[in-house]
Amino acid sequence: MPALEKLVVTGGNKLVGEVTISGAKNAAVAVIPAAILVEGVCRIENIPAIKDVAIIIEMLEQLGAIVQYIDKNTVEIDCTKIHTYTAPYEMVIRMRASYYLVGALLGRFNRAKVAFPGGCDFGVRPIDQHIKGFEALGVKVQMKHGIIHAAADTLKATQVYMDVVSVGATINLILAAVKAKGTTIIENAAKEPHVVDLANFLNAMGANVKGAGTDVIKIRGVERLTGGTYSIIPDQIEAGTFMIAAAAAGGDVLIKNVIPKHLESVTAKLVEMKANVEEYDDAIRVSRTGKLVKANVKTIPYPGFPTDLQPLAAVLLCMAEGTSTITEGVWDSRFQYVDELKRMGAKIKVEGRMAVIEGVERLSGAPVKAVDLRGGAAMVIAGLVGEGITEIRDLSHIDRGYEYFEEKLAGIGADIRRI
Ligand code: EPU
Numbered sequence: 322m323p324a325l326e327k328l329v330v331t332g333g334n335k336l337v338g339e340v341t342i343s344g345a346k347n348a349a350v351a352v353i354p355a356a357i358l359v360e361g362v363c364r365i366e367n368i369p370a371i372k373d374v375a376i377i378i379e380m381l382e383q384l385g386a387i388v389q390y391i392d393k394n395t396v397e398i399d400c401t402k403i404h405t406y407t408a409p410y411e412m413v414i415r416m417r418a419s420y421y422l423v424g425a426l427l428g429r430f431n432r433a434k435v436a437f438p439g440g441c442d443f444g445v446r447p448i449d450q451h452i453k454g455f456e457a458l459g460v461k462v463q464m465k466h467g468i469i470h471a472a473a474d475t476l477k478a479t480q481v482y483m484d485v486v487s488v489g490a491t492i493n494l495i496l497a498a499v500k501a502k503g504t505t506i507i508e509n510a511a512k513e514p515h516v517v518d519l520a521n522f523l524n525a526m527g528a529n530v531k532g533a534g535t536d537v538i539k540i541r542g543v544e545r546l547t548g549g550t551y552s553i554i555p556d557q558i559e560a561g562t563f564m565i566a567a568a569a570a571g572g573d574v575l576i577k578n579v580i581p582k583h584l585e586s587v588t589a590k591l592v593e594m595k596a597n598v599e600e601y602d603d604a605i606r607v608s609r610t611g612k613l614v615k616a617n618v619k620t621i622p623y624p625g626f627p628t629d630l631q632p633l634a635a636v637l638l639c640m641a642e643g644t645s646t647i648t649e650g651v652w653d654s655r656f657q658y659v660d661e662l663k664r665m666g667a668k669i670k671v672e673g674r675m676a677v678i679e680g681v682e683r684l685s686g687a688p689v690k691a692v693d694l695r696g697g698a699a700m701v702i703a704g705l706v707g708e709g710i711t712e713i714r715d716l717s718h719i720d721r722g723y724e725y726f727e728e729k730l731a732g733i734g735a736d737i738r739r740i
Contacts, residue, residue, distance in 0.1 A: 328713040328727060330704030331736040332686055335572030338733040342560045342578045343369040343724040344394065344553035348515035350418035351492045352522045352553060353377045356386070356398040357425040358499055359526050361548025366395045368553055369724040372717070376415050380422065383412055399548075403429070410436040410467065416721070420448060420489060423469055424496030427460060432472040437464075450487045454494035457481045458501055478503025478542060486511050486622040491538070492519055499528045501542040510538045513623040514557050514583045522551045557583040558629045559723060562698050564588075564607045565633040566730070568596035569640050570705045573608035574733050581605055586626040590616060590634070594641055615643030615680060621650040632658045632699035638678040639667045640706055647676040658696030661689040665707055686711040691718040698723060705735050 344367035354377060356363040368374055370393045382388050385403040390396050406426040413419035419438045426433035452462045455471055457479040463470045478501050483490060491511040498505035512534055520533030526549050529541040560579040567574035568591050581600040588598045594613045599606040620628040628651035638645040649655050656671045663669060664687045668679035686709035691697025697719040704711030719726055727737045
């Protein structure tokens with residue numbers, strides 16, 4: 322039974338060889354629902370074969386989309402026959418990104434009825450900025466019995482200043498505004514690579530979105546979007562995970578199919594900690610032979626150090642000489658994995674949004690669990706650098722977001738098995 326599966330990692334191997342990064346989860350889960358806005362067939366390539374993608378595709382099918390897998394990383398989606406703007410609780414509870422259905426259905430039907438989404442637990446996850454954006458477009462939004470009801474006669478272009486930098490709110494507002502009359506301007510927009518990827522996808526289908534990747538995005542509404550082909554960008558966080566794994570375990574790994582620019586904050590931190598990083602056009606090589614030195618990491622929105630690599634960074638800092646700190650600048654509460662890491666001998670003190678990490682000679686293998694997606698990946702990397710055997714349970718979190726994680730790690734020399 323999948324729920325009883327565990328990963329068994331025997332620590333101590335250096336990582337050597339090449340690994341290829343998959344398509345970006347957080348881009349795919351935005352681009353796929355964006356197909357709702359398109360009349361005709363969208364062919365989407367380089368989608369990662371992970372659970373979150375399978376779930377969002379299933380949601381579209383339940384809404385009436387016709388979906389055909391060409392191969393495991395390519396899908397053709399035709400949303401012409403979508404017949405409803407209602408996404409019930411059972412459909413959306415399995416993942417956070419299901420809130421993109423609100424923006425996409427609003428853009429298509431001027432209305433949406435979507436249950437409040439699920440997702441990893443990082444404390445409070447408000448959607449006030451999404452609602453602020455929709456309301457500015459002239460949408461009436463009500464929350465009733467855990468369901469978001471959004472409706473407008475017509476969507477009117479608007480100018481919105483986001484009070485917090487939010488990936489989800491920025492993407493949702495782009496989705497809703499893409500066919501609204503006039504030019505919508507989003508100020509203080511998120512600049513993450515997946516925001517840019519969504520804009521590029523929409524533009525490839527005939528939209529007019531400018532400025533994605535900066536903090537001002539301008540969306541000139543168009544009458545209709547028509548089908549086409551689009552390829553998802555490589556996953557920044559998966560690439561960062563392998564960069565950190567190589568630096569933590571030592572060895573020499575060439576990480577292929579990456580956009581080095583997306584990883585500048587990670588590269589800079591690894592170099593500061595005395596790992597070696599070489600950048601190529603679409604690959605990054607990370608190696609380490611000497612000791613890692615302490616560092617302070619602060620997570621902030623892109624182009625800052627990504628919060629999604631924060632648990633991985635903690636494992637790396639455990640291996641560094643001296644006392645390091647992590648300041649979580651995005652989520653209220655993202656240190657749930659620390660107790661698991663402590664089972665392996667990590668010396669970490671958490672106070673509010675800060676963790677103080679004292680380097681240890683080695684972590685020691687132990688039974689642990691994946692508390693969430695990135696926390697789970699961090700346990701696997703901790704297992705690679707730990708002495709003896711680490712068993713990681715609750716793998717469903719990891720399977721949500723990493724394609725062939727253990728196969729890729731085994732391919733560069735890790736001793737890892739799923740049983
Ligand atoms: N926020 C608000 N109001 C809102 C929306 C967000 O106050 O209306 C706050 C949040 O509470 C948080 C901050 O703004 O403190 C940033 O949240 P954001 O909306 O950017 O996060 P998200 O869109 O829900 C995406 C990723 C997360 C990643 C964050 C931050 C997807 C599907 N998820 O979430 O990825 O941590 O951006 O970069 O794109 C992961 O992949 O493991 C993951 C959790």
